[in-house]
Amino acid sequence: MSTVEEVIGLKALDPGLKAYDPKTATLLDEHDPLKEFRKEFRLPTNKGIKATAVQENLQEEPCVYFVGNSLGPLAKRSQELLNEELDVWATVGVTGHFDHPLKRDWMTLASKATKLLAPIVGAREEEIAVMGTLTANLHLMMSSFYKPTKERFKILCEIKPFPSDEYAFASQAALNGLDPTTTVVHLKPRANEHTLRTSDILDAIKEHSSSLALVLLSGVQYYTGQYFAMPEITKAAHDAGAPCGWDLAHGVGNVPLSLHDWDVDFAVWCTYKYLNSGPGGIGGLFVHEKWHKEKGVQYAGWWGHDEATRFEMPSVFQPIPGAQGFQQSNPSILNIASLLGSLEVFSRVHPTDPMSVIRAKSIRATAYLETLLRSTRFFVGPHDGEKVLKGEILTGADKPMKGAFTIITPRAKAERGAQLSLLFSEEAMPTVFSEMVKRGVIGDERHPGIIRFAPAPLYCSFEDLNISDAFGINAAATASFML
Amino acid sequence: MSTVEEVIGLKALDPGLKAYDPKTATLLDEHDPLKEFRKEFRLPTNKGIKATAVQENLQEEPCVYFVGNSLGPLAKRSQELLNEELDVWATVGVTGHFDHPLKRDWMTLASKATKLLAPIVGAREEEIAVMGTLTANLHLMMSSFYKPTKERFKILCEIKPFPSDEYAFASQAALNGLDPTTTVVHLKPRANEHTLRTSDILDAIKEHSSSLALVLLSGVQYYTGQYFAMPEITKAAHDAGAPCGWDLAHGVGNVPLSLHDWDVDFAVWCTYKYLNSGPGGIGGLFVHEKWHKEKGVQYAGWWGHDEATRFEMPSVFQPIPGAQGFQQSNPSILNIASLLGSLEVFSRVHPTDPMSVIRAKSIRATAYLETLLRSTRFFVGPHDGEKVLKGEILTGADKPMKGAFTIITPRAKAERGAQLSLLFSEEAMPTVFSEMVKRGVIGDERHPGIIRFAPAPLYCSFEDLNISDAFGINAAATASFML
Ligand SMILES: Cc1ncc(COP(=O)(O)O)c(C=O)c1O
Numbered sequence: 001m002s003t004v005e006e007v008i009g010l011k012a013l014d015p016g017l018k019a020y021d022p023k024t025a026t027l028l029d030e031h032d033p034l035k036e037f038r039k040e041f042r043l044p045t046n047k048g049i050k051a052t053a054v055q056e057n058l059q060e061e062p063c064v065y066f067v068g069n070s071l072g073p074l075a076k077r078s079q080e081l082l083n084e085e086l087d088v089w090a091t092v093g094v095t096g097h098f099d100h101p102l103k104r105d106w107m108t109l110a111s112k113a114t115k116l117l118a119p120i121v122g123a124r125e126e127e128i129a130v131m132g133t134l135t136a137n138l139h140l141m142m143s144s145f146y147k148p149t150k151e152r153f154k155i156l157c158e159i160k161p162f163p164s165d166e167y168a169f170a171s172q173a174a175l176n177g178l179d180p181t182t183t184v185v186h187l188k189p190r191a192n193e194h195t196l197r198t199s200d201i202l203d204a205i206k207e208h209s210s211s212l213a214l215v216l217l218s219g220v221q222y223y224t225g226q227y228f229a230m231p232e233i234t235k236a237a238h239d240a241g242a243p244c245g246w247d248l249a250h251g252v253g254n255v256p257l258s259l260h261d262w263d264v265d266f267a268v269w270c271t272y273k274y275l276n277s278g279p280g281g282i283g284g285l286f287v288h289e290k291w292h293k294e295k296g297v298q299y300a301g302w303w304g305h306d307e308a309t310r311f312e313m314p315s316v317f318q319p320i321p322g323a324q325g326f327q328q329s330n331p332s333i334l335n336i337a338s339l340l341g342s343l344e345v346f347s348r349v350h351p352t353d354p355m356s357v358i359r360a361k362s363i364r365a366t367a368y369l370e371t372l373l374r375s376t377r378f379f380v381g382p383h384d385g386e387k388v389l390k391g392e393i394l395t396g397a398d399k400p401m402k403g404a405f406t407i408i409t410p411r412a413k414a415e416r417g418a419q420l421s422l423l424f425s426e427e428a429m430p431t432v433f434s435e436m437v438k439r440g441v442i443g444d445e446r447h448p449g450i451i452r453f454a455p456a457p458l459y460c461s462f463e464d465l466n467i468s469d470a471f472g473i474n475a476a477a478t479a480s481f482m483l
Numbered sequence: 484m485s486t487v488e489e490v491i492g493l494k495a496l497d498p499g500l501k502a503y504d505p506k507t508a509t510l511l512d513e514h515d516p517l518k519e520f521r522k523e524f525r526l527p528t529n530k531g532i533k534a535t536a537v538q539e540n541l542q543e544e545p546c547v548y549f550v551g552n553s554l555g556p557l558a559k560r561s562q563e564l565l566n567e568e569l570d571v572w573a574t575v576g577v578t579g580h581f582d583h584p585l586k587r588d589w590m591t592l593a594s595k596a597t598k599l600l601a602p603i604v605g606a607r608e609e610e611i612a613v614m615g616t617l618t619a620n621l622h623l624m625m626s627s628f629y630k631p632t633k634e635r636f637k638i639l640c641e642i643k644p645f646p647s648d649e650y651a652f653a654s655q656a657a658l659n660g661l662d663p664t665t666t667v668v669h670l671k672p673r674a675n676e677h678t679l680r681t682s683d684i685l686d687a688i689k690e691h692s693s694s695l696a697l698v699l700l701s702g703v704q705y706y707t708g709q710y711f712a713m714p715e716i717t718k719a720a721h722d723a724g725a726p727c728g729w730d731l732a733h734g735v736g737n738v739p740l741s742l743h744d745w746d747v748d749f750a751v752w753c754t755y756k757y758l759n760s761g762p763g764g765i766g767g768l769f770v771h772e773k774w775h776k777e778k779g780v781q782y783a784g785w786w787g788h789d790e791a792t793r794f795e796m797p798s799v800f801q802p803i804p805g806a807q808g809f810q811q812s813n814p815s816i817l818n819i820a821s822l823l824g825s826l827e828v829f830s831r832v833h834p835t836d837p838m839s840v841i842r843a844k845s846i847r848a849t850a851y852l853e854t855l856l857r858s859t860r861f862f863v864g865p866h867d868g869e870k871v872l873k874g875e876i877l878t879g880a881d882k883p884m885k886g887a888f889t890i891i892t893p894r895a896k897a898e899r900g901a902q903l904s905l906l907f908s909e910e911a912m913p914t915v916f917s918e919m920v921k922r923g924v925i926g927d928e929r930h931p932g933i934i935r936f937a938p939a940p941l942y943c944s945f946e947d948l949n950i951s952d953a954f955g956i957n958a959a960a961t962a963s964f965m966l
């Protein structure tokens with residue numbers, strides 16, 4: 001077992017220092033290989049999030065932005081590219097498509113994003129397309145990969161997937177004349193547990209193997225922050241004779257992915273979370289090379305047509321081989337430009353493997369944040385989650401401890417990305433949340449009792465993580481955590 | 484019969500003046516009720532389009548931008564809104580979704596666009612959604628409205644629809660186990676004619692009535708510029724027992740539409756042409772109120788879920804009644820902001836009926852341009868189209884007249900919008916096109932022989948239209964037209 005000080009890399013820097021020492025954050029920041037990247041972003045300010053309790057002279061300073069898992073911040077390079085594209089549109093008009101003054105022809109702009117995205121998802125360029133939006137792409141992929149028969153018709157997913165996925169599953173079941181309630185199988189955690197055990201997932205796949213038509217989970221679960229054992233699950237699905245797809249909304253740009261090598265059949269994602277492309281930014285999809293010949297495009301559009309003849313407007317569809325054949329419409333240049341700006345930042349982290357560098361900090365940062373949170377007197381173990389939610393945790397004086405919380409995200413680093421999901425009582429959560437915002441820390445609230453913190457490594461500093469200080473209390477937390 | 488001078492409104496201004504008098508354009512511009520709107524746009528410049536033959540001191544001036552039917556120019560208001568949204572994203576981050584400092588909550592931003600778009604397409608707000616992209620929306624709509632049976636399975640469309648539509652038709656046929664070649668019926672013009680006669684369209688609908696599953700044409704045909712008789716065709720489809728859908732890529736913002744009153748079943752569009760939303764901007768769709776109960780959403784996503792409970796994340800889909808139930812994903816704020824800027828310009832033209840004002844100028848402008856073009860010595864009648872294309876038009880000296888062209892767009896104002904499609908010989912067209920660009924006039928080339936001119940009324944002036952002057956020749960065209 002490693003100590004926390006080892007995990008967060010503190011031991012190597014100052015063997016005498018403890019994780020919760022006030023000097024720790026500064027020291028970790030000084031030695032953070034990603035520290036230069038924080039200034040690549042315009043981080044939301046205290047004033048912007050209405051952190052009214054933060055002192056006047058810090059109002060224009062960045063807040064503690066722990067909600068990049070919902071909307072990543074604006075990369076300065078994205079703003080630069082957007083302004084350039086607006087000027088190109090304004091001055092050259094339609095010729096920007098094929099004779100762009102900055103050599104970024106709109107006609108092929110998506111391919112620049114594909115190039116930078118490929119190493120982030122671990123795919124060949126032909127296996128991915130920058131296109132559409134997540135839910136729309138999920139439908140496209142399910143239409144090609146979910147082919148239920150009388151024997152094999154079940155869709156296996158985690159309990160409470162993101163509702164859009166749930167709706168998509170139900171739609172696809174109904175489109176095939178099936179009853180969603182018997183078609184969609186939800187994996188449930190064991191009693192008193194918050195997340196799924198990998199062995200239980202693998203067992204469930206085996207159990208349903210004869211009736212399974214598709215396994216589709218999220219790579220990183222939006223609610224619990226659990227990072228599923230993607231290669232093992234994919235393999236188990238294949239062993240059971242079913243294809244395996246992934247919703248990577250919270251996975252892409254967060255955890256290292258090797259979609260090709262893991263033999264994933266297909267995946268879909270959005271780019272407005274850890275890839276910082278802006279609200280409602282363009283989505284993406286992956287189709288494994290092994291399917292390129294077999295899985296035909298079912299909802300064809302001209303943008304998926306062979307680029308060499310696309311503008312000759314032939315009447316018969318000839319798809320681009322691979323994922324890009326699924327493109328239907330010409331894509332939004334504003335959205336691609338915005339995404340490109342952020343992807344360029346990733347590629348400056350490392351041109352061929354940015355996620356390894358990011359992951360290394362992610363593991364340290366998340367462990368550090370977790371340590372500080374667990375060291376407060378309001379923390380209770382996750383087995384008491386039910387009690388926490390109902391407000392049944394008591395203080396030493398036998399009164400309800402209003403700020404009591406636990407963390408439902410798995411402790412093992414292999415089972416989580418840059419997110420911790422804190423569970424409060426249903427009653428206390430909204431107050432805790434707004435008190436935090438007042439003090440300049442913004443996470444994301446999910447009813448009934450969850451506050452999610454996402455310490456995204458590209459722009460969150462260790463000082464940010466030291467939120468016990470942000471609440472004006474010592475990290476050792478003998479004083480009150482909040483409320 | 485009205486004279487050209489009457490049609491373009493010249494007679495009322497100066498009864499003695501002829502259309503091709505050099506003073507005409509200036510006079511028409513002076514009295515143009517839309518003249519103030521030109522300055523609402525940043526028009527591409529001579530330099531921007533590489534108009535190398537335009538004199539140095541005019542390089543930064545606007546070119547003659549006749550290609551707003553491909554990509555509309557940037558409205559200054561769009562740029563303003565985009566910059567504001569970037570700053571909001573940068574400073575308030577995720578809270579822009581529900582607590583936007585400029586009262587444009589991203590969560591409901593699309594509804595602001597819907598409001599301004601409704602009068603442009605002649606629909607109730609619940610009948611339209613600002614979402615997705617054209618081809619993707621077409622598939623969504625066809626999946627709901629194209630329900631072939633053994634008897635009724637045909638899709639009736641115009642000859643050479645936009646290829647993306649052709650691919651969509653073929654896809655939808657194949658998805659239903661049908662052979663596209665027998666399923667998709669193309670309406671052809673008569674010999675030596677370039678566009679379809681309304682009576683022929685109506686007859687064809689009758690002819691196929693027992694086997695018709697869907698009539699789907701484009702409102703304004705992208706290639707010929709023909710504006711189809713939408714209400715009559717819709718009615719004929721209904722009489723034949725088939726639903727009628729429309730691809731309004733070239734219709735929206737170009738011609739007045741009354742989708743609700745015309746009883747249109749569904750329609751789809753893009754916004755980057757006459758609505759100036761930028762390359763690859765957000766699309767839209769219309770579903771007639773009468774279908775709102777009957778046509779269920781087949782490819783559900785969380786953004787189509789009832790707004791009141793969307794963020795409670797219920798597991799069962801409860802669609803927003805009407806068109807907006809078809810929304811799948813949270814939409815791009817950059818794209819909506821850009822669209823909104825342009826829609827605000829439309830609403831300043833007239834808050835409840837901008838298209839009538841725009842249409843009035845469109846009719847005058849297109850007639851004026853047509854008159855000037857027809858008065859050049861290179862113009863030949865459309866019945867000689869075949870000869871034109873093959874380069875078989877001869878000069879008085881019996882030599883091939885290289886610049887010979889005709890106009891294939893219908894002459895009747897009711898049958899066209901703001902577009903004229905010029906047909907040249909296959910050989911001459913590219914040269915003519917590049918010579919025009921050199922001289923600061925940009926249209927759109929479509930092989931083999933077409934150059935399309937779209938005098939969009941919001942920003943094209945009558946001076947722009949006087950392109951014979953742009954080519955340094957008198958409008959009466961005794962000198963050469965070009966080449
Ligand atoms: C008539 C018509 N239909 C469909 C399309 C395809 O549009 P999109 O690429 O937005 O799907 C276009 C694009 O120009 C078009 O002109």
Ligand SMILES: Cc1ncc(COP(=O)(O)O)c(C=O)c1O
Binds near residue numbers: 811
């Ligand atoms: C896990 C997950 N899946 C799907 C979606 C839906 O995304 P979109 O609205 O882009 O389709 C989200 C959005 O936050 C998500 O977090």
